[in-house]
Amino acid sequence: QVRVMDSGGGLVQAGASLTLSCAASGDTNCISAMNWYRQGQGNERDLVASISDGGVVNYANTVKGRFTISRDNAKNVVNLQMDNLKTEDTAIYYCNAHVTATYCPGEYAYDLDYWGQGTTVTVSS
Numbered sequence: 147q148v149r150v151m152d153s154g155g156g157l158v159q160a161g162a163s164l165t166l167s168c169a170a171s172g173d174t175n176c177i178s179a180m181n182w183y184r185q186g187q188g189n190e191r192d193l194v195a196s197i198s199d200g201g202v203v204n205y206a207n208t209v210k211g212r213f214t215i216s217r218d219n220a221k222n223v224v225n226l227q228m229d230n231l232k233t234e235d236t237a238i239y240y241c242n243a244h245v246t247a248t249y250c251p252g253e254y255a256y257d258l259d260y261w262g263q264g265t266t267v268t269v270s271s
Contacts, residue, residue, distance in 0.1 A: 152262030168241030
């Protein structure tokens with residue numbers, strides 16, 4: 147089992163920066179990708195940024211050039227640096243840990259996703 151704790155949200159003005167943090171514990175050696183999702187009011191939960199255990203990163207087009215995801219494998223921590231925030235970035239942000247079964251074949255029969263409780267980011271104009 148994996149436990150995920152996300153934090154760092156807050157209320158900021160447009161143009162400001164904020165850093166979200168995510169700490170994973172438990173079967174961390176079974177985690178392949180760590181991801182950040184967000185869900186705005188009335189919207190679906192969308193992928194914002196992802197980083198593999200090998201350091202390969204991907205970003206949603208809406209945040210490219212403004213957000214930076216980083217990962218410390220030794221500490222099992224993933225950060226999301228958000229710069230030049232816009233009002234449309236307002237959402238609940240969720241950290242996700244993706245367990246790949248082949249990383250731990252004796253423990254997991256299939257891939258699983260574990261989620262943090264979410265942290266709220268509000269950007270005012």
